[in-house]
Amino acid sequence: xxxxxxxxxxxxxxxxxxxxxxxxxxxxxxxxxxxxxxxxxxxxxxxxxxxxxxxxxxxxxxxxxxxxxxxxxxxxxxxxxxxxxxxxxxxxxxxxxxxxxxxxxxxxxxxxxxxxxxxxxxxxxxxxxxxxxxxxxxxxxxxxxxxxxxxxxxxxxxxxxxxxxxxxxxxxxxxxxxxxxxxxxxxxxxxxxxxxxxxxxxxxxxxxxxxxxxxxxxxxxxxxxxxxxxxxxxxxxxxxxxxxxxxxxxxxxxxxxxxxxxxxxxxxxxxxxxxxxxxxxxxxxxxxxxxxxxxxxxxxxxxxxxxxxxxxxxxxxxxxxxxxxxxxxxxxxxxxxxxxxxxxxxxxxxxxxxxxxxxxxxxxxxxxxxxxxxxxxxxxxxxxxxxxxxxxxxxxxxxxxx
Numbered sequence: 001x002x003x004x005x006x007x008x009x010x011x012x013x014x015x016x017x018x019x020x021x022x023x024x025x026x027x028x029x030x031x032x033x034x035x036x037x038x039x040x041x042x043x044x045x046x047x048x049x050x051x052x053x054x055x056x057x058x059x060x061x062x063x064x065x066x067x068x069x070x071x072x073x074x075x076x077x078x079x080x081x082x083x084x085x086x087x088x089x090x091x092x093x094x095x096x097x098x099x100x101x102x103x104x105x106x107x108x109x110x111x112x113x114x115x116x117x118x119x120x121x122x123x124x125x126x127x128x129x130x131x132x133x134x135x136x137x138x139x140x141x142x143x144x145x146x147x148x149x150x151x152x153x154x155x156x157x158x159x160x161x162x163x164x165x166x167x168x169x170x171x172x173x174x175x176x177x178x179x180x181x182x183x184x185x186x187x188x189x190x191x192x193x194x195x196x197x198x199x200x201x202x203x204x205x206x207x208x209x210x211x212x213x214x215x216x217x218x219x220x221x222x223x224x225x226x227x228x229x230x231x232x233x234x235x236x237x238x239x240x241x242x243x244x245x246x247x248x249x250x251x252x253x254x255x256x257x258x259x260x261x262x263x264x265x266x267x268x269x270x271x272x273x274x275x276x277x278x279x280x281x282x283x284x285x286x287x288x289x290x291x292x293x294x295x296x297x298x299x300x301x302x303x304x305x306x307x308x309x310x311x312x313x314x315x316x317x318x319x320x321x322x323x324x325x326x327x328x329x330x331x332x333x334x335x336x337x338x339x340x341x342x343x344x345x346x347x348x349x350x351x352x353x354x355x356x357x358x359x360x361x362x363x364x365x366x367x368x369x370x371x372x373x374x375x376x377x378x379x380x381x382x383x384x385x386x387x388x389x390x391x392x393x394x395x396x397x398x399x400x401x402x
Contacts, residue, residue, distance in 0.1 A: 007073040009094060011085045013108030016184025016204060018045035026106040030078050037068070038080030041204075045080075052078070065097055084110035088130040088152060114182040115150050115206040118189070126150055129274075134302070136161040139209075140169055141271055141299025145216055149209040153178075156203040159190075163197035171214035179206045217298075221245065221268045228294050233261035233287065235326060235351065238377045239395050244268055246349050246373070246399040247322055251275045256320040258310050258338060259327020263291030263303065266324075270300040277302075279317055283309040311337035319343060325350040329357040335364060342402050352396040361398035370400025 010029040015021050022030075030036060033052040036043065043054045058064045069077065085091025087110040094103050116123040127142045130152040139162060142149055151162060159178050166174045172195030180188045180202035190199045194209075217223065222241030228234055235243060243265060247255065249272040257266035260280035269278045280303060282288050288307045295303040306313055311333040323338045329350055338348060352358045365372055374396050378389040 007069070007098075007102055008104060009069060009077045009079060009098060009102060010104045010106065011079045011081050011091045011094060012106045013081050013083050013085050013089075013091075014042060014045060015083055015108050015114075016181045016187070018184070019047050021108065021183060023106070026108075029106060032076055033078040034075040035072055036078045036080060042080040042082070052076075062093070065093070069098060082111070083108050084113070087112065088132065109183070111152055111182055111206045112150050115179050115208055118179055118182070119150075119177065119208050121148055121150075121208070128152075131158055131162075135296075136165050137296045137301040138299055139165055140297065141274070143169055143171055143211060143214060143217070143299070144219075145211060145213050147209075147211040149207075149211070151207040151209065153203075153205045153207055156201055156205070159199070159201055159205065159207050160197060162207055162209070163192075163194040166194035166209070166211075169214065171211055173212050174214070175210040175212065177208040177210075179208065180204065182206060219271075221272065223264070223268060223298070227298065228262045228264055229290050229297075230262040231287065231290070233327075235261065235264050236377065236392060239351070239375055239397075240264055240268065242373065242375060243324065243349060243351060243397060244272070246371075246397060247324055248347065249273065249276050249322070252277075253321040254278070254318060256281065256314070256317065256323045256338065256341070258314075258323065258325045258334065260291050260305070261287060261326060263294045263305075265326060266291075266303055267295055267298050267300055270295075270303055271298065277304075279304045279306060279320070281306045281308060281310055281313050283307070283313075310334045314338070314341065317341075320346065322347045323349070329360045330354075335360060339368075339402060345401065347399070347401050349397060349399045352398070353393050358396050361396060364400070365398055368400050368402070370398055373397040373399070 012026040012029055030050055035055060036052045037055050040056055081089045081091055084107045085105050091105045112128050126148045128150050132152055132154050174194045176192055176194055178190040178201045181204055190201055221244035222237050225237050249269050251273045252275045255269045255278040257278055257280040260282035263280050266278035266280040270276050280291055285307060288305050291305050295301055310328050314337050320341055328334045329352060350361055352361045376394040378391045380387045381390040
């Protein structure tokens, strides 16, 4: 039975097969609706006997959503969504906006589920990424030899963009299978290699990627130093690994990386989990460009780079859960501004390499507590025909939870 609670919004998942693939509950909800929201393509899938007012989504959508539903609170409302509305769909957005008590979801198999079934790939062992809003470069975070990916396309050009990214990243031999109109009468598959891709495809598609052979890149913090373009301002691999361990990234957390240098801390923070976010603050324009290039190459193109000098550049930024200070410790107000930005339970980690910056963290430790760690790293290097130890500058790390 339909729940007649005032203001209830029913979200019905619909596939490329349209009305014929819907279950009884979804059909009933649409038949009883007074207003149905959806894209033009989705609304055209409904048969003529559905008499509700068909309303296409406005653009931009998110800002308009609250008013759309508040104005129709007394009407029976349905929303059409592609596949499973809770899998990168409008269903999750509406639950966040309206609350779970006001939204009922009738799911359809997701595009990822259908694609995995067609490919014969275990979904639990396959990496998923939506490129509906994400930059194609985000796929680089998932690339490794033997990996399998399912990518939700934005449009007909997405497969060609992905093929170019794969080829640039050294995975030109990867096999691409583009699955068009999954579940519909026009379902089709197009196959080829990344390096040889030249196919035209339908805008409604999912891309299956079998990576095959290519360069391996670790999934834990401490990527090789040569993974980064740099002018020398780079937190070295061993120090970076320890620093990330002390920063302790958790899903969904926002990091401020103050004094970004080459961007390595913010980049590896974001690589640790797809929902981790980072803002890098760097005053040098050339280094800002380098950070953006490194973020693109290493699969986190959404890293936010702020060109400016702390503490002034910190004003108005979203509140962080964690702050790393890799540069600017001795500048008046930087440490105080970073500590003030953190809420209860927030974490700050600062690296000091000079006597003056060590004095700042020593004073802060005396006042606020926390942990002090001193790292001295030596790397083996040639000495004539032999091998000796070359010691890098020691680094003092202060970490504290406020």
